[in-house]
Amino acid sequence: MWHGCRGPKPMSDRVHAGTGMSLAQCFAGCRAERRAALIPFLTCGYPDGPQSLELLRGMADAGADIIELGIPFSDPLADGPTIQRSSFRALEGGMSTEGTLDVLRAFRAGHDTPVVLFGYLNPILRYGVDEFARAAIEAGAQGLLLTDVPAGSDPVLEKRLAAHGLALIRLIAPTTSPERITVMAGAGAGFLYYISRTGITGARAQLRRALGREVEAVKRRAGGIPVVVGFGISTPAQAADVAAVADGVVVGSALIDRCERDGAEGVQEFVAALRGVMQRDGPDPPATSSRPPHPG
Amino acid sequence: MTPRAPAAGDRFGPYGGRYVPETLIAALDELTAAYRDASADPAFAAELRGLLEDYAGRPSPLYRAPRVEEAIGAGPVYLKREDLNHTGAHKINNTLGQALLARWMGKRRIIAETGAGQHGVATATVCALFDLECVVYMGTEDVERQALNVYRMELLGAEVRPVDSGSCTLKDATNEAIRDWVTNVRDTHYIIGSVVGPDPFPRMVRDFQAVIGEETRAQLEAAEGRLPGSVVACVGGGSNAMGIFHAFVPFGDVRLVGVEAAGEGLDSGRHSAPLAAGTPGVLHGSLSYLLQDADGQVAPAHSISAGLDYPGVGPEHSWLLDEGRAEYVTVTDDRALAAFHRLSRLEGLIPALESAHAMAHVFEAGAELARHGPVVVCLSGRGDKDVAHVARLSGTEADE
Numbered sequence: 001m002w003h004g005c006r007g008p009k010p011m012s013d014r015v016h017a018g019t020g021m022s023l024a025q026c027f028a029g030c031r032a033e034r035r036a037a038l039i040p041f042l043t044c045g046y047p048d049g050p051q052s053l054e055l056l057r058g059m060a061d062a063g064a065d066i067i068e069l070g071i072p073f074s075d076p077l078a079d080g081p082t083i084q085r086s087s088f089r090a091l092e093g094g095m096s097t098e099g100t101l102d103v104l105r106a107f108r109a110g111h112d113t114p115v116v117l118f119g120y121l122n123p124i125l126r127y128g129v130d131e132f133a134r135a136a137i138e139a140g141a142q143g144l145l146l147t148d149v150p151a152g153s154d155p156v157l158e159k160r161l162a163a164h165g166l167a168l169i170r171l172i173a174p175t176t177s178p179e180r181i182t183v184m185a186g187a188g189a190g191f192l193y194y195i196s197r198t199g200i201t202g203a204r205a206q207l208r209r210a211l212g213r214e215v216e217a218v219k220r221r222a223g224g225i226p227v228v229v230g231f232g233i234s235t236p237a238q239a240a241d242v243a244a245v246a247d248g249v250v251v252g253s254a255l256i257d258r259c260e261r262d263g264a265e266g267v268q269e270f271v272a273a274l275r276g277v278m279q280r281d282g283p284d285p286p287a288t289s290s291r292p293p294h295p296g
Numbered sequence: 297m298t299p300r301a302p303a304a305g306d307r308f309g310p311y312g313g314r315y316v317p318e319t320l321i322a323a324l325d326e327l328t329a330a331y332r333d334a335s336a337d338p339a340f341a342a343e344l345r346g347l348l349e350d351y352a353g354r355p356s357p358l359y360r361a362p363r364v365e366e367a368i369g370a371g372p373v374y375l376k377r378e379d380l381n382h383t384g385a386h387k388i389n390n391t392l393g394q395a396l397l398a399r400w401m402g403k404r405r406i407i408a409e410t411g412a413g414q415h416g417v418a419t420a421t422v423c424a425l426f427d428l429e430c431v432v433y434m435g436t437e438d439v440e441r442q443a444l445n446v447y448r449m450e451l452l453g454a455e456v457r458p459v460d461s462g463s464c465t466l467k468d469a470t471n472e473a474i475r476d477w478v479t480n481v482r483d484t485h486y487i488i489g490s491v492v493g494p495d496p497f498p499r500m501v502r503d504f505q506a507v508i509g510e511e512t513r514a515q516l517e518a519a520e521g522r523l524p525g526s527v528v529a530c531v532g533g534g535s536n537a538m539g540i541f542h543a544f545v546p547f548g549d550v551r552l553v554g555v556e557a558a559g560e561g562l563d564s565g566r567h568s569a570p571l572a573a574g575t576p577g578v579l580h581g582s583l584s585y586l587l588q589d590a591d592g593q594v595a596p597a598h599s600i601s602a603g604l605d606y607p608g609v610g611p612e613h614s615w616l617l618d619e620g621r622a623e624y625v626t627v628t629d630d631r632a633l634a635a636f637h638r639l640s641r642l643e644g645l646i647p648a649l650e651s652a653h654a655m656a657h658v659f660e661a662g663a664e665l666a667r668h669g670p671v672v673v674c675l676s677g678r679g680d681k682d683v684a685h686v687a688r689l690s691g692t693e694a695d696e
Contacts (some may be wrong), residue, residue, distance in 0.1 A: 091593060121315055153314050170318075
């Protein structure tokens, strides 16, 4: 099906790729502006390679502070139907791990928005752990989040992934013990990513009521490392609620849903709307979203 | 990937591990502790033994197959009759054990994945027995191939959820079961059907299946006064094979032979033989041999047998392969089908298509194997579920 696919040809501007702003700088900037960081997610290669590059640029131009760039995988078992669909489409279009780094290099030619690569371990193993850790930094990535490498599951591997400067972003679930959170914060790099509920990615109509309290509890153990929240955030109203308590807000499936309906312009509009509600002491967030929520 | 001491903690050499979403770590810790405590509790062991004997029908016989011996011109050849267990395969050994554990942990909802439907039926069965809610994920292609088992599960009170993502087979059903578990982890136990998945599943399922090898050893001792020369079993995820191998791993003279599905041939690219033709990779929570492409995308598997149609394999098999302790061979769809017919005619035993792969190897290599001593084949399941499928392949319409 996807045998031997190596993605699009390297883009011509790869030699000029910049390295991008550091995650620490980015959060410091947001803090100074008294707002949460907006972190949109995009599956690389969705809807295809060139268009995902345009979407990345559009997200950055519309005010994204950090972008999570998904490396497509055939068996995305932490993802709901929306991101599964986008992954399969990307793979069918020939996107690959190398192709994802190519898109990142091309993005870096004009943007310094920090990028966290988001994916699953197997494509990285196949690429070569050390080779990938080096290539991702060279392509301009700041961080790496592997959903199937929980903290401490493979210490030697984790050390090798971080050896060249990639921040290994840790997921914290509602089921994670306080002791684990403390350990992750101690080893933590970049930021901690709190999953808003037990489950897979995908838009939800409602966030859980206990979320604010849980985020506060994680922040108390985070030792100053920024805590962002994701999974299920699908409307500006929800994003505003989360921005009030977290250092950053991740929006993924809802953006891909929006892209499916309204294309690149819709994505840019949506990112701008989300960015507008990141401010903590800014204008009141809209009471309801402009679109009905889409339960995943 | 990351070498560790052999069989230390959560690994078999480098293989195994816990490559799962963070949300599941607490549940795996809980399961590990529950399994450790239950294993040390004589009452748990006694209850499981009682159920295996009175409910599942153990011990299963070790049957000497004279007409197989005649056909291959050598012997002795014994068949370990897991096909005679309740629900028709070895799967019930594991589901009884895990259902008791679920009850131990106070989890009232059970999920499972199934390929051929045998594990789904075995899970639905124990859920009926213990009055547990049961959801079984099954690829749409398998739902079609194994319609009778779907109805069986429903009769037993389970909900069968068809999975139409990816290749629509066992791999995708497993993805969906893991997604369910991540979502409902607090009140749900996932009864994985084979020696795959994150730790502790591979060693726990092996332990629940190890009764196959323990009985075999005692039965052969009684019949022949010696250990087998070789033990042959089919390998998909590899639970019947690990179950019968485990008792013999310490005896280096006993040849352990796993038979993978070569599908339309290893060269065709349409097969389910990661040990023969795959490379190490991570799928469904553990590092093990895996069918994958150059980009690390999991390659679709193929086998005539839904139960072997899986691109991965249990991590302990990867370890036994690398260590040279077990050998792994392959059998094509055609040879398995021929063995299905041949064993039916020779012994009046219709084997599951999975088990027919092991039989095919014995028909081919039995004379050579028998030179090392008695040959034991794990007849892991009966073929009732495959009769309609085989009839279709033979151009006959058989009413299910």
